[in-house]
Amino acid sequence: MSVSGKAAIAGIGATEFSKESGRSELRLAVEACLEAIRDAGLEPSDVDGLVTYAADTSSEIAVQRELGIPGLRFFSRVDYGGGAACGTVAHAAMAVSTGQADVVVCYRAFNERSGHRFGQANSSARADSTGLEFSWHLPYGFATPAAWVAMQARRYMHEYGATGEDFGRVAVAMRRHAATNPRAWFHGRPITLEEHQTSRWIVDPLRLLDCCQESDGGVALVVTSVERARDLPRPPAVVTAAAQGTGPDQMMMFGYYTGDLAALPAMGRVGRTLWWQSGLTPGDIRTAILYDHFTPFVLIQLEELGFCGRGEAKDYVKDGGIELDGRLPVNPNGGQLGEAYIHGMNGVAEAVRQIRGASVNQLDGVEHVLVTAGTGVPTSGLILSALP
Amino acid sequence: MTTTQEAAAEPSVHDRLTELAGRLAAAGERPAPPCPDAVNTAMIRNWTQALGDSGDWSRVAPPAMIQVWSMPGLVSEKGGSAADEVLRLLDESGYTGVVATNCEQTYDRYVRAGEHLRPAMRFGGLAGPKKTAMGEGYFVTWYQTWYDEDDRRVAEMLFRVLKFRPRKRRAGAAKPVKPATSLDTAFFWEGAKAGELRIQRCADCGRLRHPPGPMCPSCHSLERDHIVASGRGVVHSYVVHHHPPVPGRTPPFVVAVVELEEGVRVVGNVLRCDPDDVTIGMPVRVTFEDVDDDLTLPQWIPADAPDDEPPPHPEEPALLEIPLTPTFVIATALATRDFTPVHHDTALARAQGTKDIFLNILTTMGLVQRAALTVAPGAVLESISVRLGVPAYAGDTLRLYAERADATTLTVRGAVSLGDHVTATVKLKETP
Numbered sequence: 001m002s003v004s005g006k007a008a009i010a011g012i013g014a015t016e017f018s019k020e021s022g023r024s025e026l027r028l029a030v031e032a033c034l035e036a037i038r039d040a041g042l043e044p045s046d047v048d049g050l051v052t053y054a055a056d057t058s059s060e061i062a063v064q065r066e067l068g069i070p071g072l073r074f075f076s077r078v079d080y081g082g083g084a085a086c087g088t089v090a091h092a093a094m095a096v097s098t099g100q101a102d103v104v105v106c107y108r109a110f111n112e113r114s115g116h117r118f119g120q121a122n123s124s125a126r127a128d129s130t131g132l133e134f135s136w137h138l139p140y141g142f143a144t145p146a147a148w149v150a151m152q153a154r155r156y157m158h159e160y161g162a163t164g165e166d167f168g169r170v171a172v173a174m175r176r177h178a179a180t181n182p183r184a185w186f187h188g189r190p191i192t193l194e195e196h197q198t199s200r201w202i203v204d205p206l207r208l209l210d211c212c213q214e215s216d217g218g219v220a221l222v223v224t225s226v227e228r229a230r231d232l233p234r235p236p237a238v239v240t241a242a243a244q245g246t247g248p249d250q251m252m253m254f255g256y257y258t259g260d261l262a263a264l265p266a267m268g269r270v271g272r273t274l275w276w277q278s279g280l281t282p283g284d285i286r287t288a289i290l291y292d293h294f295t296p297f298v299l300i301q302l303e304e305l306g307f308c309g310r311g312e313a314k315d316y317v318k319d320g321g322i323e324l325d326g327r328l329p330v331n332p333n334g335g336q337l338g339e340a341y342i343h344g345m346n347g348v349a350e351a352v353r354q355i356r357g358a359s360v361n362q363l364d365g366v367e368h369v370l371v372t373a374g375t376g377v378p379t380s381g382l383i384l385s386a387l388p
Numbered sequence: 389m390t391t392t393q394e395a396a397a398e399p400s401v402h403d404r405l406t407e408l409a410g411r412l413a414a415a416g417e418r419p420a421p422p423c424p425d426a427v428n429t430a431m432i433r434n435w436t437q438a439l440g441d442s443g444d445w446s447r448v449a450p451p452a453m454i455q456v457w458s459m460p461g462l463v464s465e466k467g468g469s470a471a472d473e474v475l476r477l478l479d480e481s482g483y484t485g486v487v488a489t490n491c492e493q494t495y496d497r498y499v500r501a502g503e504h505l506r507p508a509m510r511f512g513g514l515a516g517p518k519k520t521a522m523g524e525g526y527f528v529t530w531y532q533t534w535y536d537e538d539d540r541r542v543a544e545m546l547f548r549v550l551k552f553r554p555r556k557r558r559a560g561a562a563k564p565v566k567p568a569t570s571l572d573t574a575f576f577w578e579g580a581k582a583g584e585l586r587i588q589r590c591a592d593c594g595r596l597r598h599p600p601g602p603m604c605p606s607c608h609s610l611e612r613d614h615i616v617a618s619g620r621g622v623v624h625s626y627v628v629h630h631h632p633p634v635p636g637r638t639p640p641f642v643v644a645v646v647e648l649e650e651g652v653r654v655v656g657n658v659l660r661c662d663p664d665d666v667t668i669g670m671p672v673r674v675t676f677e678d679v680d681d682d683l684t685l686p687q688w689i690p691a692d693a694p695d696d697e698p699p700p701h702p703e704e705p706a707l708l709e710i711p712l713t714p715t716f717v718i719a720t721a722l723a724t725r726d727f728t729p730v731h732h733d734t735a736l737a738r739a740q741g742t743k744d745i746f747l748n749i750l751t752t753m754g755l756v757q758r759a760a761l762t763v764a765p766g767a768v769l770e771s772i773s774v775r776l777g778v779p780a781y782a783g784d785t786l787r788l789y790a791e792r793a794d795a796t797t798l799t800v801r802g803a804v805s806l807g808d809h810v811t812a813t814v815k816l817k818e819t820p
Contacts, residue, residue, distance in 0.1 A: 132568055138567070142629075
């Protein structure tokens with residue numbers, strides 16, 4: 001028994017992506033939710049479940065109140081930052097496939113650029129278990145996501161001979177895709193590898209253009225049963241596989257103490273679950289949405305998910321390998337490096353558009369799209385499919 | 389809404405500042421409070437003794453003393469400057485931080501004992517808002533001028549400060565973040581205070597583990613003790629942090645995962661090593677960084693680094709090396725008639741957020757003059773133009789370097805352990 005094939009994403013909604021929304025985070029959340037509900041051809045009164053990130057500042061009941069939803073039967077939160085993205089859909093799919101809810105809206109909305117910026121230094125540690133993890137690092141000024149990722153990136157370079165240029169190719173691909181996406185912050189602004197190589201150091205070996213942008217905005221998704229979705233106006237994006245995962249000795253982005261730093265074992269576990277649930281193989285995936293908060297982890301994800309072998313991603317991304325006309329187009333929307341940083345939720349929406357055939361950078365013959373969530377943290381993933 | 393309309397009708401802070409600055413500039417020069425005393429040999433002697441200046445000042449006063457003659461002394465009412473109104477408006481508008489950035493003195497001629505000087509002042513200008521390392525702020529400039537009894541100008545001084553909105557977090561200024569501790573982790577931090585790198589050991593199966601926790605993941609025992617690690621290890625991976633600013637560390641700095649010879653890994657900074665020289669596999673050894681009375685951090689240095697920290701500036705020997713004893717800081721402040729408490733009252737200085745009492749600017753000007761005349765004995769100064777850097781705190785050592793840029797120009801630099809305290813250009817008069 002698995003969750004495969006029982007639920008579908010029937011609606012997507014989003015605010016504009018900006019650097020300063022000028023609106024409350026709750027307002028962004030409900031704007032995105034209402035658009036997703038309408039996109040699915042439903043009304044707020046049809047919604048009986050809400051799921052968001054543990055990190056979201058707008059509670060399920062606050063969103064319920066604004067939308068005038070009479071009552072919820074299912075509500076849950078998924079923890080660990082951007083690792084929650086696909087997990088919200090996994091929770092919603094479990095709820096609708098077990099009858100705990102009929103229509104679940106997953107949402108993520110924040111003023112991550114104009115309000116609390118995740119890229120700034122963490123400057124206090126709580127005494128809970130997560131705070132204790134931070135406490136082994138913050139006193140050393142080891143205090144930003146870029147730094148935490150850079151530590152693994154350096155070891156990856158050491159083990160496999162990857163270079164800053166290999167990371168740069170990911171950034172160039174994402175900015176190329178964003179350049180033709182009018183919703184993207186970097187619409188019309190592609191970059192060259194030279195520009196990447198001369199951008200300033202953030203945390204060596206990561207340069208400015210290895211780091212995703214910071215954004216204000218919200219994205220919401222409507223999840224319901226495949227049966228119900230068939231009767232709704234939009235082509236359903238069927239949840240063929242949905243998985244969460246952690247690795248051995250898992251920490252919140254500090255996986256340095258045991259095992260291989262040049263790997264993302266939590267994503268490896270998610271990948272194995274996705275392939276097992278779906279019965280698919282990497283060759284069945286037309287396009288992948290890989291969480292691109294920092295370029296090196298796109299390379300390691302390609303390896304963890306089996307698109308290439310260990311250490312081979314640097315060759316896989318050469319010659320436009322992950323660009324629109326490459327062997328595996330990654331993030332046709334431009335990803336978080338190019339479109340916006342909505343904690344991975346905008347990537348799920350792009351996967352749905354690719355299934356619908358409605359993306360601005362639409363690929364042909366899309367049957368299956370693989371989506372991942374934040375890496376370095378406990379994470380999650382999805383395979384979405386068109387109806388056969 | 390009326391409140392919105394009122395807000396709209398109210399001119400912005402910037403507009404008010406611009407208007408005020410324009411008005412002050414248009415007002416031109418006005419008299420400053422008179423000098424309390426004529427130029428006199430007693431004050432000159434106090435000054436030369438306090439600053440350690442052994443020059444011959446029997447016929448004229450040291451030029452860098454010029455501002456001393458108009459200092460009001462220990463009085464309740466301050467003389468004020470031509471920029472006071474602007475400074476007050478900036479304070480009220482949230483630009484509460486202040487740091488002096490420039491002081492430029494031009495000497496038309498040296499003054500002699502017995503002369504009565506007449507000071508005047510005028511507003512210079514306002515520039516901003518500008519983004520600076522301290523925070524957003526405005527540069528405010530004003531002038532002071534001294535005339536002799538024939539109304540001829542003898543000297544002029546430009547003074548510039550940055551008034552800034554203090555940042556919530558100041559780069560490198562705040563202390564490192566304190567770790568949260570629990571009953572499971574406190575032994576590690578207590579060990580660091582005792583100079584021990586403690587690694588948790590399962591008291592039943594002997595497995596070593598870092599970071600520590602309450603249950604052995606191998607045998608599920610709740611019994612634990614610790615070993616004291618040898619402190620030797622190798623760099624397993626590392627990063628060089630450049631951006632953004634983080635509390636307690638000055639970029640670029642290195643963070644490394646160190647694999648101990650006991651087989652567990654620990655995160656820390658690699659100190660006393662150029663970031664460019666750090667490599668994976670590099671042998672390192674532990675050292676202990678005392679952050680304050682409550683926190684000691686295990687840190688890492690190259691295995692072959694000497695035990696004693698080398699001086700931060702091992703470069704060429706300084707022209708003048710001045711130990712900044714409290715006596716020196718206080719005596720020079722008083723000899724320059726500067727009674728601001730941050731230059732003599734340690735407790736009050738600390739209460740205001742500085743590390744200790746520190747050298748006043750009038751003394752810095754005098755020491756730049758002293759350095760210049762050591763390199764160019766007998767020269768006559770035309771001007772001293774300084775850019776001010778980090779404070780020179782009591783307990784530190786001020787090292788002055790001077791060199792000739794050309795026949796009439798000297799550059800002077802004064803460094804303390806925190807970095808450059810002053811960089812100056814000194815112009816000499818053409819020797820006839």
